[in-house]
Amino acid sequence: MAEQAEKSAPQTTGSxxxxxxxxxxxxxxxxxGMVGAFILIALAFNLFTDGRFVTPRNxxxxxxxxxxxxxxxxxxVFVIVTRHIDLSVGAVLAIASAMGAMMQARWLPQLxxxxxxxxxxxxxxxxxxxxxxxxxxxxxxxxxxxxxxxAFIVTLGGLLIWRYVGWYVTDGQTIAPLDKSYLVLxxxxxxLGVTLSWGVGILASLAVIYAxxxxxxxxxxxxxxTKPLWAxxxxxxxxxxAILGYIATLNAYDIPKxxxxxxxxxxxxxxxxxxxxxxxxxxSVIVLIIVAVAxxxxxxxxxxxxxxxxxxxxxxxxxxxxxxxxxxxxxxFALMGFLCGLxxxxxxARLASHANDIGTLDELRVIAAAVIGGTALSGGIxxxxxxxxxxxxxxxxxxxxxxxxxxAPLQNIVVGSVLVFAVWIDIQYRKRLGIKV
Amino acid sequence: MSSNPNTGTxxxxxxxISIAFGGxxxxxxxxxxxxxGEVVGLLGHxxxxxxxxxxxxxxxxxxxxxxxxxxxxKAEIRNTRDARKYNVETIYQTLALADNxxxxxxxxxxxxxxxxxxxxxxxxMEAETRSIMGRLNPNFQKFKEPVSALSGGQRQSVAIxxxxxxxxxxxxxxxxxxxxxxxxTQMVAExxxxxxxxxxxxxxxxxxxxNVMRLCDRAMVMKNGQKVGTVNVGEVTDExxxxxxxxxxxxxxxx
Numbered sequence: 001m002a003e004q005a006e007k008s009a010p011q012t013t014g015s016x017x018x019x020x021x022x023x024x025x026x027x028x029x030x031x032x033g034m035v036g037a038f039i040l041i042a043l044a045f046n047l048f049t050d051g052r053f054v055t056p057r058n059x060x061x062x063x064x065x066x067x068x069x070x071x072x073x074x075x076x077v078f079v080i081v082t083r084h085i086d087l088s089v090g091a092v093l094a095i096a097s098a099m100g101a102m103m104q105a106r107w108l109p110q111l112x113x114x115x116x117x118x119x120x121x122x123x124x125x126x127x128x129x130x131x132x133x134x135x136x137x138x139x140x141x142x143x144x145x146x147x148x149x150x151a152f153i154v155t156l157g158g159l160l161i162w163r164y165v166g167w168y169v170t171d172g173q174t175i176a177p178l179d180k181s182y183l184v185l186x187x188x189x190x191x192l193g194v195t196l197s198w199g200v201g202i203l204a205s206l207a208v209i210y211a212x213x214x215x216x217x218x219x220x221x222x223x224x225x226t227k228p229l230w231a232x233x234x235x236x237x238x239x240x241x242a243i244l245g246y247i248a249t250l251n252a253y254d255i256p257k258x259x260x261x262x263x264x265x266x267x268x269x270x271x272x273x274x275x276x277x278x279x280x281x282x283x284s285v286i287v288l289i290i291v292a293v294a295x296x297x298x299x300x301x302x303x304x305x306x307x308x309x310x311x312x313x314x315x316x317x318x319x320x321x322x323x324x325x326x327x328x329x330x331x332x333f334a335l336m337g338f339l340c341g342l343x344x345x346x347x348x349a350r351l352a353s354h355a356n357d358i359g360t361l362d363e364l365r366v367i368a369a370a371v372i373g374g375t376a377l378s379g380g381i382x383x384x385x386x387x388x389x390x391x392x393x394x395x396x397x398x399x400x401x402x403x404x405x406x407x408a409p410l411q412n413i414v415v416g417s418v419l420v421f422a423v424w425i426d427i428q429y430r431k432r433l434g435i436k437v
Numbered sequence: 438m439s440s441n442p443n444t445g446t447x448x449x450x451x452x453x454i455s456i457a458f459g460g461x462x463x464x465x466x467x468x469x470x471x472x473x474g475e476v477v478g479l480l481g482h483x484x485x486x487x488x489x490x491x492x493x494x495x496x497x498x499x500x501x502x503x504x505x506x507x508x509x510x511k512a513e514i515r516n517t518r519d520a521r522k523y524n525v526e527t528i529y530q531t532l533a534l535a536d537n538x539x540x541x542x543x544x545x546x547x548x549x550x551x552x553x554x555x556x557x558x559x560x561x562m563e564a565e566t567r568s569i570m571g572r573l574n575p576n577f578q579k580f581k582e583p584v585s586a587l588s589g590g591q592r593q594s595v596a597i598x599x600x601x602x603x604x605x606x607x608x609x610x611x612x613x614x615x616x617x618x619x620x621x622t623q624m625v626a627e628x629x630x631x632x633x634x635x636x637x638x639x640x641x642x643x644x645x646x647x648n649v650m651r652l653c654d655r656a657m658v659m660k661n662g663q664k665v666g667t668v669n670v671g672e673v674t675d676e677x678x679x680x681x682x683x684x685x686x687x688x689x690x691x692x
Contacts, residue, residue, distance in 0.1 A: 222564045301556040303549050306538075310546050313537035313583075320497055320533045321547035322518035380537035 025231045030374050030429065034389050041393065045400035053400055056253035059246075060279060062395060064187035064350065067284045068093075068343040069362060070391035073369035074295040075339035077387045078332045080370055081312040083379035084144065084151035086333070088158030089340050090362035091166075092136050096344035098166035100129035101175035101354030104182060122182040130341040136162060137337015138330055145329030159363065167356050176353035186349030190283040194251045197280035201247035204289075205240040212236050251278045284346045288388070291339070295384045308332060313380035368415075369394050372422040393418075439669055439690045441655075443472040446509040448638040449525075449607055454493055454503035463489040464500070465662040471607065471638040476629060478653035478670070479642045480682055486662040487642050488530070491609050494640075495527040496520035507607070518547075526605035530612045530642075532596040536585035540577075541566040543584055544599045569598045573628065590621035597628065608632065611642045626652060646675045658682055666691030 045053040052058060072089050079086045104125035108114045114121055136158070143154045184190030192200065212232055219226050226232075254276045255263075264271045299305040311318040311325050319325050343362075348354045373390030375382030397418060401411045447470040456464045464486045471477050479487040492498040494505060496517040505512045507523050514520050520527070534543050541562040550558045550565070563580060570577040574594040584592055593613065600608055610629075614622040629639060629652055643649050649656055650670060658665040658681040666687045668678065677688040 218560045222560045224560070224563065297556075301559075303551070303557060306542060306546070306549055306557055310535040310538055310542070313535035314533065316531070317533035317535050317543075317546070320495075320517055320527070320529065322496075322516065322521060323547055380535070 024228055025235060026227055027235075030426075031383075031386065031389070033425075033429070034373065034386065034393070038389065038393050038396065041396050041400065045396070045404065048404045049400075052403060056249050058399075058403075059249050060188075060253045060282070062392070062399060063285050064282055065399065066388075066391050066395040067187070067282075067288045068347040068350070068359075069365045069369055069395065070288055070388045071291050071339050071343045071346070072336075072362065072366040073373070073387040073391045074291055074384045075336040076366050076370040077295075077373075077375050077382040077384055078299070078308050079151070079336050080367075080375045080377060081308055081379055081382045082329065082332055083312055083315070083377075084329070084332070085367070085377075086140070086151065086155045086336055087363045087367075088136075088140065088155040088162060089336065089366050090359040091159045091162035092133055092337055092340040093344045093347060093359035093362055094356065095136065095162040095166040095169070096129040096133040096341040097348040097354045097358050098169045098175070098356075099132045100125045100344060101178060101348055102169055103128045104179045105175050105177065117180060119181070121179045125179060125182055126185075126345050129344045130338055133337040133339070133341025133344065134334050135337070137340065138334035140337070141330035141333030144333065145326035151333075163356070163360075170354065170356065172356055174353055174355040178348065178352060178354070182345075183349050183352055185284055185287065185346055186352065187282045187284045187346075188279065189349070189352075191250075191279040191281060192283070192286075193280045194278050197247050197251055200281055200286065201244050204243050208236060208239050208243070247281060250282075251280050253279050255279055284350070287342070287346065291342070292384055292388055299384055304328075304331065309380060365391070365394055368419045372419060374426060376426075439672055440692050441470070441667070442669060443470075443475065445472070447471060447506070448473050448475075448508065449494065450504075450506040451490070451494060452504045452506065454490060454500050454505075456489060456493060456498060456500045462662045464493070464659075466503075467659065467662075467664045469657050469664070469667065471640060473606075473636045473638050474633050475655065476633055476639045476641055476653045478649045478656035479640055479659065480644075480649060480656055480678065481659035481665075482682065485659040487659055488611055489662075490659070491527070491611065491640055491642065494520065494525060494607075495609055496525075497527075521548075521603070524604060524606035525609065526600035526603060526607070527609040528596050528600050528611060528613055530615065532592055534584050534592060534596060537583050539583055540570065540580055540587075540595045540598075543595055544569070544602060546599070548603065565602070566598070569602050570594065573598050573601070574624070589616045590618065590624075593617060593621065593625070597625070601628075601632070606637060608637050608639045609642075610639060612644065613641070614643075614645070614648060622648075646678060649678065650675055660685045668692075 042054055072093070076086060076089070104121045108118075108121050108124060109116060140151075140154050140158060143149050144151045191197075212235070216226055216232060255278065257271075260275070260277060261271045299308070307318060307323045307328055310321070311323065311328060315325060344359070347358055351358065369391035370382065370387045371377065371390070372393055373383065373386030373388070375387060394415065397415055398411060401414060406414070449471040451467065451469050454464055454467050455462065467486070467490055469477065469479075469490075479491065481487050489498060493500040493503075494514065496514045496519050499515060505514060507525075512523055514523065514525075517527075535546065538546075541559070544566050545562050550561045552558045567580060570580075574591065577591055577594060579587055579591065584595055587595070593616070597613070613625050617625065626648070629641070632639065641649075641653060643652070653670050655667055656670055656678060657667045658678065660682070665681045665685050668681075668688065668691045670678075672690045673688060677690070680686040680688065681691070
């Protein structure tokens with residue numbers, strides 16, 4: 001039987017011989033296309049801004065600005081994969097942020113009597129944000145899954161409802177100041193510094209090596225075909241170079257003199273002459289990385305993830321296989337809500353306040369990020385890393401155009417066109433490969 | 438007038454099953470049984486109620502009234518998970534495959550193999566899939582591709598593998614050869630013979646009268662949700678069966 005298999009297997013994966021060098025790397029060509037597009041965008045803006053785009057400072061800002069949308073985009077992948085949509089993410093972010101801000105700036109100090117700076121304030125505010133987001137998400141999921149209201153309608157309603165519930169919660173006021181240790185999650189206020197950042201980079205590199213090694217070992221132990229060793233090393237090498245290169249870039253961005261002086265004064269010290277300190281990896285980016293890894297594991301390695309993709313591919317088949325698709329819908333939207341709550345923490349901490357317009361139009365950015373990242377609105381297809389890359393591309397376009405000095409109206413025209421163009425490219429790509437979805 | 442040649446406890450007994458959709462009686466007091474090592478054909482026009490009847494057994498629908506007995510004891514089947522607990526496996530006409538997933542993910546859908554940590558054990562699933570596909574369809578090689586990239590016959594073999602892998606005792610096949618070429622139809626026929634020899638009971642919904650005469654031991658004909666009659670296939674001609682299907686005419690051998 002094995003001989004028979006050999007003979008009739010021209011399309012067997014990874015048998016090595018008879019494949020081009022590129023083919024043997026077994027790369028995800030769509031992902032490569034997106035990475036290529038991202039690099040092109042970065043280089044083009046760098047040219048037009050006289051080299052201001054690809055600088056440690058801008059790369060730092062770019063990633064910090066991307067985090068909130070990127071976190072929500074990972075959840076939107078699951079929502080869209082199961083053929084739903086969530087138009088309420090910006091509004092849910094706003095209400096979660098409003099509740100979290102009220103909790104730390106009003107209710108805990110005034111009603112409970114915790115002093116400003118009490119170490120319990122930040123954790124309780126964060127839990128509030130996450131709980132509010134999760135509950136609203138679960139409620140949306142219940143309306144969609146068990147009551148059969150289309151997701152488009154439920155979340156279109158939510159888009160109008162939740163932001164203005166938030167308005168009533170705060171009386172339409174901007175809530176500030178927020179707790180000091182809460183602000184650490186915003187980005188520039190909470191970074192690891194040079195040494196710790198390298199530590200994280202090296203840990204991440206080791207994790208990559210371990211994951212590649214483990215995958216190969218497990219394929220070997222089952223006697224499946226594997227890639228040639230040089231291909232494994234090339235892929236691993238490129239990933240590790242990207243990780244360490246990113247850390248090195250962030251470590252090259254020095255904290256401005258004025259800010260350092262204030263930091264030292266706060267500790268009752270004087271800034272020594274010629275002293276410099278770099279930002280390093282922001283905590284918010286670490287949160288995004290944790291979310292990305294967790295969501296990828298969820299998608300690829302858990303039953304829940306399998307059920308999400310199976311339901312997206314064929315809801316009837318999923319139902320007939322004994323999957324409770326109604327409960328699954330609740331879980332997916334609850335997860336989406338949780339991520340909105342998490343993004344609310346990071347967005348309000350970055351802005352150091354809660355204003356009623358926080359997260360406005362985020363639903364469009366989040367959906368666009370997921371779709372540019374290769375999530376198919378027809379369901380069943382999408383990746384977490386694609387969505388994050390999509391968010392990064394959107395943010396690069398936006399801030400790149402701002403740096404070049406493109407008018408705000410034209411910026412929107414360009415971003416809208418890129419969205420449509422990206423989906424068109426994707427359709428052409430699938431057609432060429434003969435993928436039916 | 439003949440009678441059921443089988444004796445002993447039937448593998449499955451569907452007793453007096455009824456189910457209606459908005460006033461339309463899709464299945465109207467139908468009774469049928471199935472013995473180990475037997476293939477019972479379910480015949481009738483489109484809309485006669487065959488698929489609906491069988492979905493009560495597979496758990497996809499819930500009957501309004503009636504009882505199901507498996508190995509002589511009453512079975513409560515409220516959903517497809519319950520049916521699987523009784524080793525009832527179904528190959529649907531639509532195959533019920535998630536087109537975006539590969540063969541292994543489809544084979545184990547809803548029953549994934551997991552590692553001790555609770556994560557889906559993909560390599561183990563792929564290994565099992567390779568081994569069962571090696572038996573069912575040795576030419577099958579597209580283990581990494583989504584099943585949308587497979588031919589009709591290959592998709593069918595994934596659906597069959599899913600039903601057979603989990604030690605089915607009772608197999609429901611809804612027009613398994615409808616979309617297949619002659620070679621693949623022959624493969625399915627051989628598989629049915631093999632499963633029969635292993636002692637499985639098979640409900641076969643089939644339109645092709647030649648396949649019925651060739652594969653089935655008994656056949657039950659339905660019309661407008663009601664049972665026309667059951668025949669021992671060896672005792673009747675294909676004309677008799679066609680008469681039952683088209684005119685609802687019960688031949689003397691039927692019971």
